[in-house]
Amino acid sequence: MPNPLLLYSTNTLLAYHINQTHYGEIHYVWCSAFFGADNIPSFHHPNPPSSSPEGIYETLLKDVANNDRRSEKIRLNKAGLRRGANSRHSQGVINDFQRLEILDKVRLAQISDFKPLLYVIPYSLVSGLLSTVPVKHRANPLSEEYIITRLPRSSFDIINP
Amino acid sequence: MQDITEANSMFYALRLLSHRLDTSIIEVTSGEEYPASEFTPEEQETALALIRTIEQNETVPSSGMSPEQLDFYLTALSDRIEDLANRDLAAGGFILYPDDSGKDELDSTTSQTAARVRAKARKLYEAMEFEQCAAMEQRAEYEDSQLADFVDVRLDADVLLDAVQRSAALGKVARRLGLSHATLLRRVMNFRRRRQREQASEARASQQQS
Numbered sequence: 001m002p003n004p005l006l007l008y009s010t011n012t013l014l015a016y017h018i019n020q021t022h023y024g025e026i027h028y029v030w031c032s033a034f035f036g037a038d039n040i041p042s043f044h045h046p047n048p049p050s051s052s053p054e055g056i057y058e059t060l061l062k063d064v065a066n067n068d069r070r071s072e073k074i075r076l077n078k079a080g081l082r083r084g085a086n087s088r089h090s091q092g093v094i095n096d097f098q099r100l101e102i103l104d105k106v107r108l109a110q111i112s113d114f115k116p117l118l119y120v121i122p123y124s125l126v127s128g129l130l131s132t133v134p135v136k137h138r139a140n141p142l143s144e145e146y147i148i149t150r151l152p153r154s155s156f157d158i159i160n161p
Numbered sequence: 162m163q164d165i166t167e168a169n170s171m172f173y174a175l176r177l178l179s180h181r182l183d184t185s186i187i188e189v190t191s192g193e194e195y196p197a198s199e200f201t202p203e204e205q206e207t208a209l210a211l212i213r214t215i216e217q218n219e220t221v222p223s224s225g226m227s228p229e230q231l232d233f234y235l236t237a238l239s240d241r242i243e244d245l246a247n248r249d250l251a252a253g254g255f256i257l258y259p260d261d262s263g264k265d266e267l268d269s270t271t272s273q274t275a276a277r278v279r280a281k282a283r284k285l286y287e288a289m290e291f292e293q294c295a296a297m298e299q300r301a302e303y304e305d306s307q308l309a310d311f312v313d314v315r316l317d318a319d320v321l322l323d324a325v326q327r328s329a330a331l332g333k334v335a336r337r338l339g340l341s342h343a344t345l346l347r348r349v350m351n352f353r354r355r356r357q358r359e360q361a362s363e364a365r366a367s368q369q370q371s
Contacts, residue, residue: 072232075239076179082246083172086165087199100253103246107256133195136187139180147195 004033007121007146008053009156012060012077014113016158018084018102022094025153028084030133031121033144035161052143053118057161060116067111074114081106121148121156168245170207173200175238177212178231181224184212 009031019027036054056073063071085102088094094102126148133145173196177184189205190197196205215234216222223231250256 070232070236072179072235075235076175079172079175079239079242082242083169086168090165096253100250100255103250104255107243107247107250131195131198137182137195139182149198 003127004123007031007033007123007126008035009119009121009148010053010056010060010116011119012074012113013115013117014106014109015077015081016117017113018081018105020153022085022098022102023088024093027119027148027151027153027156029119029121029148029151031119031146031148033123033146054161057116057118060114064111064115069111071111071114074111077114078106078109117158118161119151119156120159121151125155126151164245166201166204166207168242169200169204170211171238171242171245173204173208174211175235175242177208178215178223178234178238181226181231183222183224184209184216185222 009029011027011029016027019025032053034052036052059073060071060077062068063074068074082103085094085099085106089096089099129148129150131147131149133147135141138145176182177187187209189202189209191202192198200208212223219226219230221230226234247256
């Protein structure tokens with residue numbers, strides 16, 4: 001497959017805020033070359049809803065609109081943000097007080113703070129930063145998933161699909 | 162500080178389970194490839210053992226579990242991660258978080274239990290060390306609602322107010338927060354009134370539903 005033009009990643013407003021204010025505008029994202037199942041150019045690359053940016057976006061949007069306190073996606077996001085704070089602390093990016101501040105923000109977050117944001121990332125800007133997710137760790141073995149552990153804010157745009 | 166290994170293991174297990182990944186083909190790895198880049202071999206081992214135990218208990222792989230079964234374990238894992246984080250927040254002086262042995266006491270409203278809770282609350286305040294007070298200084302910048310939330314989310318508001326009023330540590334807390342006794346008490350009382358309003362509102366809503 002030729003290099004894609006764009007990569008897509010769905011994240012939450014709270015994740016964006018924490019990355020912007022505590023991690024020096026450096027973001028950690030899982031992303032895909034395909035936004036959703038409907039606009040995939042080849043049937044060889046289906047991303048299931050659980051990992052497609054479109055599926056995650058729509059699920060989060062619905063959960064926030066319904067004020068769903070039992071939302072699985074929101075629980076996962078909270079757990080990921082807590083893990084991220086511990087990870088950044090162990091890397092020396094933040095001190096312990098900042099780590100606790102982040103944990104407290106996650107604790108006090110309202111459902112509306114998990115509003116989804118769609119990141120659009122030009123592939124050419126991040127090709128050297130991509131880690132490929134091994135097939136066995138993808139929600140669908142045929143999907144295309146990448147991790148960018150240090151994505152600068154200057155390398156992506158945020159849109160409302 | 163929380164057991165980071167446990168927190169990471171729980172998170173990796175949460176991810177494996179939420180995506181219903183086939184743990185029979187996932188091995189513990191080390192090196193650059195995910196998950197070794199993010200989880201230590203020990204964390205991976207713990208997470209995989211946990212998922213396999215769950216699958217044995219349910220006698221089906223995670224891919225075959227019903228949404229209800231899956232939700233039960235996802236909730237348990239995410240609750241455990243939250244619990245570990247809250248323990249850190251308590252240790253840092255951000256919240257009061259009683260140990261599990263006192264949870265039932267705090268949930269009860271009998272006078273005998275309330276007396277024990279008062280004693281526990283006083284003990285918590287008196288046990289505050291300098292670092293915790295320093296953290297509270299930072300919290301003083303926050304709005305009243307957040308300060309009230311920091312003061313306690315789990316103690317009954319009346320019991321808390323009583324404990325704060327009686328506590329010999331109140332002066333220390335007030336000084337560290339840069340507040341007068343009166344201001345701190347006013348904030349706590351505002352918190353109590355807000356809680357009472359919320360409870361009354363919930364009671365009305367409950368009555369309307371029934």
